[in-house]
Amino acid sequence: MAVIVPIALPEGVFLAHYSPCGLCGLDWPRAKKPRLADQGPKPALPRLRLWHHQTRQALRRVLAGEPAGRLPPLDVSAGTPFQRRVWRQLRRIPTGQTRTYAWIAAVLRQPRAARAVGNACGANPIPLLVPCHRVVPCAGGLGGFSGPLAWKKRLLELENAR
DNA sequence: CCCTAGCGGTGCT
């Protein structure tokens, strides 16, 4: 239930999904799982154009290793309460920094839920702009990724992440 | 390095 708009960049064609409430999804180029085609209620055209402009600019900046800047409204209504709490914390991780799954869990006052945090990161429908790539295992290494793992590595290198 | 046990959210049945 959204309208799907492509974003063509040198890295490939990303697909942005918009509901009447905002950006609700971002697909990687050549994403394996095609979401449902656009149907259902759509945002009015003027705001869609504004939102999409903001999405494209933010995406370009993140892909350059810079802070995303202004984002369109994000529609995370498809997420569970726990997932939304995790995603909110992801948005607080500055460019160039990382957090561990356990750190996120501790901030949420559920210190034993590190694994569940990993699940929630994997369910993030808006990668790059909701920076799930900045979450890593406390033992070191990259951890997992829902998109291509090479992207996680590349993004962290771009941001000179510690 | 490996293995194992414990963990909590989620989705399926």
Added chain:
DNA sequence: AGCACCGCTAGGG
């Protein structure tokens, strides 16, 4: 209600 699946972690070889 049960159960298997995980982007995890801590502890022990």
